[in-house]
Amino acid sequence: MPWDEGLVNSLVYEGPDPSEGRILSYAKAINEAFAIAMEHDPSVIVLGQGVDDPSAMFGTTRGLQARFGGARIFDTPVAEESIMGVCTGAAMNGLRPVYMHNRPDFILLAFNQLVTHASKVHFMDNGQTNVPMVVWAAIGRGWGSGAQHSQSIQGLLLGVPGLKIVMPSTPADAKGLLLSAIADNNPVLVFEHRWLMKKDGVVPEGHYRIPLGEGVVRRRGTDLTVVGASHAIELASQAATRLAKEGIEAEVIDLRTVKPIDEAIIEESLGKTGRLVVVDTGWAMGGVCAEIGCLAAEKWFHLLQAPVRRIALPDVPSPAGFTLEQFYYPDVERIQAIMRGLARQ
Amino acid sequence: MPWDEGLVNSLVYEGPDPSEGRILSYAKAINEAFAIAMEHDPSVIVLGQGVDDPSAMFGTTRGLQARFGGARIFDTPVAEESIMGVCTGAAMNGLRPVYMHNRPDFILLAFNQLVTHASKVHFMDNGQTNVPMVVWAAIGRGWGSGAQHSQSIQGLLLGVPGLKIVMPSTPADAKGLLLSAIADNNPVLVFEHRWLMKKDGVVPEGHYRIPLGEGVVRRRGTDLTVVGASHAIELASQAATRLAKEGIEAEVIDLRTVKPIDEAIIEESLGKTGRLVVVDTGWAMGGVCAEIGCLAAEKWFHLLQAPVRRIALPDVPSPAGFTLEQFYYPDVERIQAIMRGLARQ
Amino acid sequence: MIRYAYQGTGFEGWEERLQALPPALCSALLRDMIRIRVIEEEIERRYHQDQMKTPIHLVIGQEASSVGFCAALTREDLLYSGHRTHGAYLAKGGDLRGMLCEMHCRINGCAGSRGGSMHLIDKRAGMAGTSAIVGGAVPIAAGAALSLKLRGSDRVAAVFLGDAATEEGVVSETLNFAALKRLPMIFVCENNFYSVQSPLATRQPARDLHRWAAEHGVASVQVDGTNVLAAREAALAAVERARSGGGPSFIEARLYRFRAHGGAGDDSKTGYRDLEELHQWETVDPIRTYFDFLSRTQLADDRQRDAMYQAAMKEVADAFEFALASPNPEQKDLYTHVYSD
């Protein structure tokens, strides 16, 4: 077992309560979503480098080829730009491709097809065609792969009209959001965090969808509001739990979809707390944090009682080294300290 | 003369005062900067599709090949990703390439080389190598080319560590900033707006540099602060001039460089006005406007007396049609109305 | 100086093959080329009136390719193209009114005034998509072909690309993918030797595009792109291969554009290509050479040809009138179709 797997295994998540239902890991929940979607709709296809190899994309595609055949789930050449275009063309013509990447960095090779084609086709041809495709990628963090294998790129894509961006944090959401993403008639990016793959949770059986663009309150509180998604909200939730012991009650909002943003849920919470922390797995500058912080200054200015805080990555490429990574990535302690500071301000 | 040239010719800019010095068009100022840089430093090379063709990149490269030879300024294949990589490799090994694009959209084909390589090399190899290169592109607007030929992509790149982004608004700045960008030891993006190419201005002779990361106050005022760059600040300046007749005095800050951002100049102004409008040529969401709006909420919250406003493009791809373009792009009237509204709030 | 000489042999030796074709088809090919020429010339003539506020990329000189290749496709086959889209759109059966409305930025344009001349699309005619990005439509066409194949259709997907597109890596990637998956797909590479004002020689070493494509595992040929029959024949073979499961084909058609890269008129006088080169290619004007060939073999005469011109001129005049009378979009129209429901 390589060290990073050990690291991921050692992560502590709040254990789900089995009395609430069936428990599944995050990766298995995704796997189940694929199986349901492919069963349900013969136009769904799954492709990407190594989707049918023994490691099966963190296990998320395990067993699918045996069940649905190599025509519907298949490996691809290492040629991201053209395969993104292939997915776009397939989606324009009756298929629902899910294009998987084991790192988001590789999507950067395909920005031309994603940003300048897939996202715009429906608008450009006045609604004649749509592009129901999913671009899936596993976000990395803290496993020594460095600047070219750990980028969280949601911030780069946030401004692109026509895209949707999903970033689940729980197994149940991962399943329900993926089913929604596949059913959606637009290009949807789904970013799943590597560090969540082994997280267990109660996951409903069968087919269900979690609407894109709807956040959820993970924890109620009145002292401050934390907004974010994916692994960042997991860390923030842990920080909030600790802060509760100090008498600080944070409201934790898991956006689940960072584009479109659920503005109503943030506004409602700010109405109570007047204090906002935005967390993200990507760079703080010009990304998800910046957008939500700016929204606060623009739309909810009169609700704000203190400056907005963002907790995300500094304006520095990701280092590869273990020690530097500890300084680079915000951890629960750091998030907790910032939240505490804001609550007391 | 095609209609869009007519449109550009009909734009009204405040005429420069010839008693203040030599008057040059924006495109000619760039041309002069190239000539000076190439004369001054034999390692400067200029390349890009059509840089040596009769239209000479809006005239900005006119005459350079005759003077400096085809080895130093040359046409390229239509292969943006690899040429971006070629520039990166050349910059890592003693040259200072300037890679020109007549539309920023084409840079999206090269995001992998730009975002995942050029911007990170210096960091990744611990400072052993640097990447002194310039990526130049002319931003379009309102000339009917539609969603794939008019994107302003500074917002997508803002979050990428290691890059600098320059967006001049006057001929003198275009020259001085380009000279700085070429002399800079990092990858610098220079976005020049097509609608500014024929703008005249007083341009100092010879070699001078305008530091990257320093904004300038274009107009003093106490009622509100407008921050932005490039053609957006040109429009905002015109709006400010009109508002002055209504008794509203806006302070207009031309950032000139949107990464790094001159935070001090904004803070100082907000200390006086307490009101902020951010303008940009790109999408409002998740880009330059969002970053500056968020900075205000984060760092200058106690200076703000009213909500921040952003004036930029809606979350919609650019249409190609003339009529739709009029609704899509903010004009002086619209900017003026928003500024007036904020000043009165 | 002629840099890129015409090296074909015109219709020499085509008599027999012509006789095998239905006369109606022979004259339809002429008619379709004439129609495109007339439409293009009218667009060109009016362009300076500034009513069409969109860039244009005329296909004048390249009509044999548009018409010849599309003649091998059915209405149901899917066609994609790049920025130089007028010819493909018209030859595939796109609606002329929709095209001219689009070029006048009217709400009833074929792309609702969001596309402009580079985004002519008419799904009813199988004109399925375009890209203003060089090479951008190529993998999309492969995706269309993949969908046809997986859904068991016998339709094919074709894509027009320019010589410059072969420099974009995505075309190499797509050739590989198409060969790997044996996609029912046709790459039609219109090699007119220029990319905007840049000659092939400043962009590629001396190489044969069709041989380069062949090394990707795609069946490849070169044809005389001024010969509408040769274009059609190559396309028929490719379509047959695609429909019978034989996989993709690449056709390099050598031809020449008679006008500037974009806009109205020729721009050779700026010096990037020699007028002599243009004039040589004008001697093999695809419409004239084909008409001459048909008249030599008694399959067409001046009267018929003139009638074709007349009909096209009338059609185009009507369509312009229609476009100019069509409504502009309104502000609310900007916000539709950003997302699909």
Add this chain to the structure above:
Amino acid sequence: MIRYAYQGTGFEGWEERLQALPPALCSALLRDMIRIRVIEEEIERRYHQDQMKTPIHLVIGQEASSVGFCAALTREDLLYSGHRTHGAYLAKGGDLRGMLCEMHCRINGCAGSRGGSMHLIDKRAGMAGTSAIVGGAVPIAAGAALSLKLRGSDRVAAVFLGDAATEEGVVSETLNFAALKRLPMIFVCENNFYSVQSPLATRQPARDLHRWAAEHGVASVQVDGTNVLAAREAALAAVERARSGGGPSFIEARLYRFRAHGGAGDDSKTGYRDLEELHQWETVDPIRTYFDFLSRTQLADDRQRDAMYQAAMKEVADAFEFALASPNPEQKDLYTHVYSD
């Protein structure tokens, strides 16, 4: 089932050419391969101790390529590589301590703990850059070659790439550019038939990579990548071509990796490749076949070989000790070199 059989002929027929070489060179090639093997095996042995917190991509099995190609380069020539960089780094003369410090994420690592194993760089040895992105280093190497050429240097730039990299469009683009500009550049394509766990056949149609490269206008050959002398000879020809202004070369070296794509140990049992295939290639282990050849021709014996192993083991033990005793970076180190002054 053997999907990708070894098709070379080993050192058959190489006796004469060997005799023409200085004996010191012949044994240096052996020594360098052994050194890499020993280092790699020690890295592999220790990997599970979790002191090296970085992915690794071992070159065990591919040493003839690393050593043979680099033998044709001088220290001043520039070398680039992809993710599988240990062999290139060491063969080019990179500092072992710097490498192991990097793999232990220490501040004195060759990339200051920012790179990890995929970003081994040592400018003093001309190991000029790497990319963790498949194909990413290829245009960068072309840029280096362009710079050498424009500045009138007679140095060359070389780049190692895998078979999968030929699927990335950027490699096609770069071959075109290198041919167009006659760059002093060498593409060394290490075709080990797999990309992670995906065999070539699921990624490309049957085609010859060197012929594909040749159609881009680049002089191309295929060599037996298990034969260090063949690799060196092909590289020498390419270097000679580059230095004399003859332009770029592409060398396809067929070889096999003996371990998993990443990490320690072999992973054939997961089923993506047959153990039989691995075993066949192990019979042409580049170190053993070369040593056997040398001993057959009395140019090496067991004692010498054992001494090489001993020396390498001592060197690697020292270097590990040094790395483990080296300081970690501190928080402030994170913020340096984001920008260059």
